[in-house]
Amino acid sequence: MAVRGRQQPGRTGVFPADKPLRATVMLKPGDYVRGLYEELVQDMGISGAEVLREALTELHKREARRKARHAKAAPHHDEELPKAG
Numbered sequence: 001m002a003v004r005g006r007q008q009p010g011r012t013g014v015f016p017a018d019k020p021l022r023a024t025v026m027l028k029p030g031d032y033v034r035g036l037y038e039e040l041v042q043d044m045g046i047s048g049a050e051v052l053r054e055a056l057t058e059l060h061k062r063e064a065r066r067k068a069r070h071a072k073a074a075p076h077h078d079e080e081l082p083k084a085g
Helices: 032-044 048-073
Strands: none
Touching: 032 048
């Protein structure tokens, strides 16, 4: 059985631009995130699909900030050092 949350080789990572994507998320009774999901749907008054869309948007923003911080912290090796002469 695959580890939860990991990409499965051959199953993810290829997204044809001309076809719609369907993401299926199984939220079983007793799952912690199911309670969060139900609460957000009720409190925000939007569909479950829209809750997931907003969650993806926020996760993407968070990842972009992490990448930006990492890029600032890492030295850039693209530039050539001056040659000793």
